[in-house]
Amino acid sequence: MSASTNARGFCLSRVVAASTLVVAFSVVPLVGASATVVAKVRPASGPSCQLNSPSGAIKHVIELQWDNVHFNRDNPNVPSDLEQMPHLLHFMENNGTLLSDHHTPLIAHTANDILTTLTGLYPDRHGMPIANSFDTYGPNGVPSYTSSFKYWTDAASSTDSNYNMIDAAHQNTPAPWATFTRAGCNVGAFGTANIELENTGSDINKVFGPNSPQAQEAAKNSDQATADFEGISIHCAKGSSICTAGNGGRPDVLPQEPGGYTGYSALFGAKYVAPYLTGGKGMKDLFGNPILYNGKYPGFPGFDPTPAQSLAYVAAMQEHGVPITYAYMRNAHDNFVTGGTFGPGEKGYVDQLKTYDKAFADFFANLAAHGINKTNTLFIITSDENDHFVGGPPSPANCDGVTVPCTYSKIGEIDADMPALLKQEFGITTPFDINFDSAPNFYLNGMPGQSSQTTRTMERAVGRLTVPNPITGNTVKAARFLADQTELRLLHMITSDPLRTPTFTMFGDPNYYWTTYGNCGSKPATTVCLEGHLGSAWNHGDVAPDINRTWLGIVGPGVRKLGVDPYVWSDHTDIRPTIMALVGLHDDYVSDGRVITNVLNDSGMTPTERLDAGILDRLGWYYKQINASVGRLALQTLRASTYALKSGSTKDDSTYAAIERQLADLTTSRNDLVGEMRAAINGAEFNGQPIDQKQARRMIDRAKGLLAWGADLASQYPG
Numbered sequence: 001m002s003a004s005t006n007a008r009g010f011c012l013s014r015v016v017a018a019s020t021l022v023v024a025f026s027v028v029p030l031v032g033a034s035a036t037v038v039a040k041v042r043p044a045s046g047p048s049c050q051l052n053s054p055s056g057a058i059k060h061v062i063e064l065q066w067d068n069v070h071f072n073r074d075n076p077n078v079p080s081d082l083e084q085m086p087h088l089l090h091f092m093e094n095n096g097t098l099l100s101d102h103h104t105p106l107i108a109h110t111a112n113d114i115l116t117t118l119t120g121l122y123p124d125r126h127g128m129p130i131a132n133s134f135d136t137y138g139p140n141g142v143p144s145y146t147s148s149f150k151y152w153t154d155a156a157s158s159t160d161s162n163y164n165m166i167d168a169a170h171q172n173t174p175a176p177w178a179t180f181t182r183a184g185c186n187v188g189a190f191g192t193a194n195i196e197l198e199n200t201g202s203d204i205n206k207v208f209g210p211n212s213p214q215a216q217e218a219a220k221n222s223d224q225a226t227a228d229f230e231g232i233s234i235h236c237a238k239g240s241s242i243c244t245a246g247n248g249g250r251p252d253v254l255p256q257e258p259g260g261y262t263g264y265s266a267l268f269g270a271k272y273v274a275p276y277l278t279g280g281k282g283m284k285d286l287f288g289n290p291i292l293y294n295g296k297y298p299g300f301p302g303f304d305p306t307p308a309q310s311l312a313y314v315a316a317m318q319e320h321g322v323p324i325t326y327a328y329m330r331n332a333h334d335n336f337v338t339g340g341t342f343g344p345g346e347k348g349y350v351d352q353l354k355t356y357d358k359a360f361a362d363f364f365a366n367l368a369a370h371g372i373n374k375t376n377t378l379f380i381i382t383s384d385e386n387d388h389f390v391g392g393p394p395s396p397a398n399c400d401g402v403t404v405p406c407t408y409s410k411i412g413e414i415d416a417d418m419p420a421l422l423k424q425e426f427g428i429t430t431p432f433d434i435n436f437d438s439a440p441n442f443y444l445n446g447m448p449g450q451s452s453q454t455t456r457t458m459e460r461a462v463g464r465l466t467v468p469n470p471i472t473g474n475t476v477k478a479a480r481f482l483a484d485q486t487e488l489r490l491l492h493m494i495t496s497d498p499l500r501t502p503t504f505t506m507f508g509d510p511n512y513y514w515t516t517y518g519n520c521g522s523k524p525a526t527t528v529c530l531e532g533h534l535g536s537a538w539n540h541g542d543v544a545p546d547i548n549r550t551w552l553g554i555v556g557p558g559v560r561k562l563g564v565d566p567y568v569w570s571d572h573t574d575i576r577p578t579i580m581a582l583v584g585l586h587d588d589y590v591s592d593g594r595v596i597t598n599v600l601n602d603s604g605m606t607p608t609e610r611l612d613a614g615i616l617d618r619l620g621w622y623y624k625q626i627n628a629s630v631g632r633l634a635l636q637t638l639r640a641s642t643y644a645l646k647s648g649s650t651k652d653d654s655t656y657a658a659i660e661r662q663l664a665d666l667t668t669s670r671n672d673l674v675g676e677m678r679a680a681i682n683g684a685e686f687n688g689q690p691i692d693q694k695q696a697r698r699m700i701d702r703a704k705g706l707l708a709w710g711a712d713l714a715s716q717y718p719g
Contacts, residue, residue, distance in 0.1 A: 049185035049237070049323050052584030053378075055603040057557035060323045060377040061180075061583060062314060063575075065114055065192065067304075068331035068387040068538060071100050071551040075394060078345035078401040081332050082551070084353035087361040092381060095374045096555030097562040097599040103571040104385045104548045106491050106629040107131065107439045107505075107541040111148035113384035113572055114193040114328065115165070118176040120576025120591030122492035122629060126173045127166035129493035133435050135443040136160035136499045143433045143443035149198040149303075153253060154206050160499045163256075165194060170496040172256040177235040179580070179587050180324045181252075181264055186242055187235045188273075188317035191305045191328035196233035197268050198303075200225040207250055207268055227292070227299030229269035232313065234276075234322055236265050242321060248272030258588035270299035277316040286312045286362045304330040308359040315363060319370050332356060333387070333538050341537040343391050343408040345401025378556035378582055380575060386550050387538035388438075388510040390414065392471050410471045412531030413438075413513040413539050416478070420518070420527045426461040430454060432503075433516065439541035440514040441502035448503065450484050451657070453650060455503055459484065462506050463646030469511065470530045479642070481507040481543050481719065486660050487641035490667045491629050492592075504645065507543040507638070543638065548630045554596075558582050558604020568598045569621060571628050577685065581609070586686050590678060592627065594620040595685045608684050612691040616684060619696050622703035623677045626670055633670065636710030637663055642719025659717055666709055673702050 051058050069081045082089040092098045105116045105123055111131035112123050123129030128148050135143035138159040146157035150164040152175050165173040177187040177195065189195040197203040200218040204225070208214040218225035235252055236243035243249035243265035249272070252264035267273050270291075274283045282298045283291045285308040291301050301309055310327040317325050332353050334341050342349035367373060392410035399406035418440065422428040434440035442462070448454040465478040484504040488494050494501055508514060513536075518526050531537070540547050552570060559582070573593030580587060581595040582604055597605060597613050597620070609616065625631040644659035677699050683689035 049180075050183045051185070051323075053558060053582055053604075054584060054606055055557040055582075057376055057603075058378050058583050060318055060372055061325070061380070061579065062318065062377060063117075063326045063380040063579070064310070064314070064329065064382075065117060065327070066329050066331065066381075066383040067110060068333060068385065068540065069329075069383045070386050071098070072386075072546075072549075073344075074389045074546075075344040075401075075406070077398060078406065081353060084332075084350065084402075085357040085360060087357050087364065088381070091360070091364060091379075092553035092555055093563045095561065096379070096553065096559045098564045099552045099554075099568050099570055099596070099599070100564055100566045101569050102382065102550050102552040103569070103628065103630050104550060105129075105572060106493060106543065106548075106634075107437065107441075107507075108385040108547050109437070109541050110384050111193050116572040117382065117384075117575050118192070118195070118326070119173060120573050120587070120593045121167070121173070121589075122573060122592045122627075124489075124492040124495050125168045125592065127164065127495050127497065129488075129491075129495065130435055130441050130500070130502065134441070134500055135433050135435060135502070137443070137447055141446040143445065145433070145435070147199070149193060151197050151203040151206055152194050153255070154202050156497065156500060160497065162497045162499065166495060166497050168496050172254070174258055174587065174589050175254050175261075176326075176576070177324075178254060178257055178261055179585050181235055181237045183585055184237045184239075185324050186237055186240050186322045187324040187326075188314075188322040189233050189235075189326040190310050190313040190317075191231050191300075191303055192326040193328070195235075195326060197230050200229065204229060223294050224297050226302070227294075227297035228271035229300075231300035231303060231305075232268075232270050232273045234267045234273055234317070236267075238263055240265075240321075242276060243267050247276055274299070277313075277320050283316070284312065285309045286315075286359050286366075303328075304334075304336065306330060306336075306359070307356045307363075311359055311363040315366050315370075315372075318367065318372055329356075331387075331538070333389075334536070335533075340534045341412065341531075343394060343406060343411050343537060344389060345394060345399050345406030346408070347405045350401050350405070374555050375557065378559075378579065379553070380579060381553040381555075382572070382575065383550045385540045386547050387540045388542070388544055388546050390471070390511045390537045390539055408533075410530065411533055411537045412535045413537060414467075414470060414511050415529055415531055415535075416467055416512050416514050417516065417518050417527045418514045419516050421465060421467065421478075422458075422461055424527065425465060428458065428461050430458055432458070434514060436513065436515050437541045438510055438513055438539040439505060439507045439543070441505045444503040450486065450503075450660075451653070455484075456648065456653060456656070457650070459504055459645040460648070462504075463642065467509075467512065468528055470528065471511070476509055478508055478512065479506045480509060481638045482642045482645040483507070483638060484641070484645060484660075486663050486667070487637060490637055490663065490670065491634055493629075507541075510539050510542045510544045510547060513539060543630065543635070554578070554599055556582065558600055560599050560601045560604075562599060565599070568596065569624055570596055571624065571630070573628075574624075577682075581606070581685055590682045592678070594623060594681050597685075606685075606688065608688045608690055612684050615691050615693060615696050616681065619677060619691070619700060620681060622700050623674070623681060626703050626706050627674045627677075632707055633666075633710045636707070636714040637666065639719040640710075640713040640717040643717035644719075646719065659713070662713060666706065666713075669709075670706055673699060673706065677703075 249265040252266040394406035
């Protein structure tokens with residue numbers, strides 16, 4: 001993820017500068033580095049965790065999400081990230097299924113992707129389609145930036161009091177831990193978006209209070225407060241001995257949770273979690289290194305944790321009565337020692353992956369020594385998104401990274417100043433803001449309507465904008481796709497909060513990172529420049545196969561051992577319902593995903609799922625293709641939307657209007673059908689309602705009709 005910052009100083013990728021992180025590769029030893037024989041798992045006193053998996057075997061759930069770790073190769077000669085972590089890759093291949101045709105929502109960014117995975121909801125239903133930052137409009141109609149990363153019940157911004165996490169009914173999005181804690185299971189998280197405190201300001205005020213000792217600590221020493229309170233949490237079941245007031249427990253408040261949620265408590269931060277896990281000692285990583293923030297403060301290391309850090313916390317929680325754990329791990333492509341970035345096959349990149357692989361070897365060995373393994377544990381492992389590499393060819397040309405290191409003379413995202421370029425090429429000076437990204441979302445001052453001349457003039461200009469490429473020397477189109485609010489609704493990018501709705505979105509050439517000022521660090525300010533090794537060379541957010549297509553590994557009771565499966569189409573929304581089905585629980589809402597029955601064996605399915613597996617798989621495929629953010633229908637309509645936004649003039653905008661009407665009608669028809677399909681699929685998966693075969697065939701035929709409609713639009717208007 002890009003480490004570039006905007007003018008307000010926020011690191012859009014959630015990456016903390018390398019100088020503020022711990023020495024590379026530090027996290028907790030479960031019981032000392034590479035421990036052999038250890039004690040049994042220690043249950044927390046209180047009610048037991050009541051998982052009701054069809055197999056009856058699942059007692060633990062471990063969900064791990066990487067940042068930008070690839071199954072496919074970025075350079076055909078260089079082994080991919082997963083190939084360079086054989087202990088992780090072989091664990092998934094040999095013990096379960098690795099789906100290599102797995103997909104992101106839009107935009108494909110860390111906050112959005114993680115939250116979609118956690119909830120099973122597309123971004124229009126969990127509230128974060130634009131990440132890792134977005135704008136909100138103030139009372140004066142001027143947009144201002146805010147971070148997507150905030151605690152679950154925090155407000156969107158200082159100018160928008162709506163929940164940051166907001167669902168389609170304008171309520172606080174259901175929290176992913178509530179289903180488990182109601183079932184008597186404690187839930188732990190390390191570095192995972194919005195389940196823990198994400199900042200030392202509004203989040204501390206929300207959970208501890210603005211006049212609390214924790215808030216006073218944050219005011220005096222932000223680094224200490226970051227280490228103490230951010231990034232780590234345990235949400236407890238009722239009656240658990242973990243989240244008591246004596247241990248620092250706070251009320252776990254979810255005032256709008258479906259079905260109610262009162263009487264629960266949680267621990268927030270290493271200051272309260274670590275003493276419980278270690279008996280009062282400081283946490284260490286899997287290699288025995290202290291876990292520190294900024295190399296100084298024991299506690300949370302920052303939101304780019306090494307695998308050795310994240311996995312140590314996961315294992316420690318699992319071994320101390322927290323059977324449901326979530327964790328996030330940093331990428332392999334950024335240089336976390338001296339700063340900057342690597343290209344595929346560079347020595348530092350290969351060395352990091354070796355260390356990551358050792359962390360997984362130790363992790364699986366330690367878990368097994370505690371009796372936590374594939375026979376009783378559901379492992380879910382994925383990457384938030386893939387990133388697109390921005391750089392020239394490697395040297396030497398045949399380098400493989402492992403035996404012959406690669407080097408790059410031209411590398412780094414191409415930073416481009418959008419306002420300066422629009423003024424230079426078209427004379428446009430309309431005030432606006434964008435979230436800095438490869439896929440910038442435009443917020444025009446005053447919130448002009450879709451068909452206003454202000455909006456349409458800007459859209460046409462962005463659609464026709466060209467930029468130089470300092471790597472190739474060519475001039476290219478800035479935009480690959482354009483979507484205004486009509487198309488954004490189809491893509492699940494319009495929430496119930498109008499104050500965060502952008503005017504339109506440009507899915508750009510994935511080599512570029514768009515800002516509102518001349519960038520490139522210490523270099524002279526310019527409209528377009530190459531960041532180089534000291535910047536970032538990995539872009540995401542866009543609509544591009546190497547970004548939107550990622551992978552998902554599933555291992556555990558009820559999961560078929562298929563190895564690598566390139567055929568099953570899935571996306572991040574499918575992870576949550578698949579977990580729920582495998583553990584025998586049911587959320588109090590209907591997700592946007594489907595249970596991936598293709599990878600479940602008979603012991604992992606309910607009788608209804610076994611009976612209807614064939615039609616469920618077929619119905620599920622069409623459901624995804626018309627509903628997914630990067631399914632067939634979305635990609636078809638994006639072409640027509642792009643044509644529409646680039647078309648016309650101030651005198652004649654009839655083509656735009658005609659295409660917009662068709663896109664709006666198609667979206668309405670899609671939503672109607674999706675509602676029916678979702679109800680039928682959810683009924684079979686969670687309510688024991690057999691699929692009506694005739695109804696299913698009719699729905700499939702209607703889905704085929706929508707895909708034909710989308711294909712016709714794309715052929716007529718090949719944007």
